[in-house]
Amino acid sequence: MSITIYHVSGTRSMRVIWLCYELDIPCKLETIDFAKKFRASPGWRAKSPTGKVPAMDDGALTMFESGAMVQYLLDRYGKGQLQPKAGTAEGALYLQWCWFAEATFARPLGDIAQHTLVREEKDRIVAVVADGQQRSRICLEAIEAAMQDSHYLLERFTAADIMMGYSLMLAEKFGLITEDLPATKAYFARLKDRQGYQYAVSV
Ligand SMILES: N[C@@H](CCC(=O)N[C@@H](CS)C(=O)NCC(=O)O)C(=O)O
Incomplete structure (x- = not known):
């Protein structure tokens, strides 16, 4: 295996880095320039056709989409860890x-x-932010309901929590994990306690 994760701190590459940490999968991090100009360059577009982050190589294989990377790494190197059996109710x-x-x-x-x-100030629309906040709130309420009697999304920690961890990190950054979401707050605190999370947000 020869894995390179093309990374920008604070982005979805943290999911892939976190998973590699949890599974002890060796990987090289290559920090890239998040500037629009670099992401529009033919070199970066060859890895990530829409110019987004992250991308990943495993030998001759190049991928974009963080969730697909997580699933690929689990299936190829995970030895059954951090995911339930496919085709079951838990799966x-x-x-x-x-x-x-x-x-x-x-x-x-x-x-x-x-x-x-991300966008230049002249291209930002305030109403889109307000709408995004409202739609995020509905998602947070769904998580709050799911976490009432649970420690993780499933009965144990899985890669689904890694996928959610990044989204919760963004939600927290935008001040959306409010005091009236105590179960979500406690769940996210559990995720943040993991060494893999701490490593993924520190690089
Ligand atoms: N569904 C994609 C989303 C990728 C994505 O939106 N990445 C963000 C950083 S976390 C990005 O590159 N944003 C810049 C842009 O959209 O211009 C994934 O999971 O990889």
């Missing part, structure tokens, strides 16, 4: 939460990020 819920974390929850968070951090 279905694992997929549900992985997809929710990126396809549903990270969407409004991404809109907030775009219109507060």
Whole structure:
């Protein structure tokens, strides 16, 4: 195995780095320039066709999409750890939460990020931020309900929690994990306690 993760601190590359840490998978980090100009360059577009972060190489294989990287690494090197058996009810819920974390929850968070951090000030739309906050809140309420009697999304820590950990990190950054979401706060605190999370946010 020869894994390189193309990384920018504070982005979704933390999911892949965190997973590698949890599974003790050796990987090289290559920090890239998040500036729009670099991400539009043909060299970067060859790895990530829409110019987004992260990308990953494993030998001759190059990938974009953080969730796909996480799943690939689990399937290829995970030896059955951090994911339930595919095709079971637990496996279905694992997929549900992985997809929710990126396809549903990270969407409004991404809109907030775009219109507060990523785009130039002249291209930011305040109403999109307000809408993103409202849509994120619904997602946070879904997590709050799920965490009432649980420590993790499934009965034990899995890669679904890694997928969700990044989304919660963004939600926290935007001040959305409020006091009226105590179970979500406690759940995220449990994730932040893990060495893998701490390593992934420190690099
Ligand atoms: N679904 C993609 C989303 C990738 C993504 O949006 N990455 C962000 C950083 S976390 C980015 O590159 N944003 C810059 C942009 O969209 O212009 C994934 O999970 O990898």
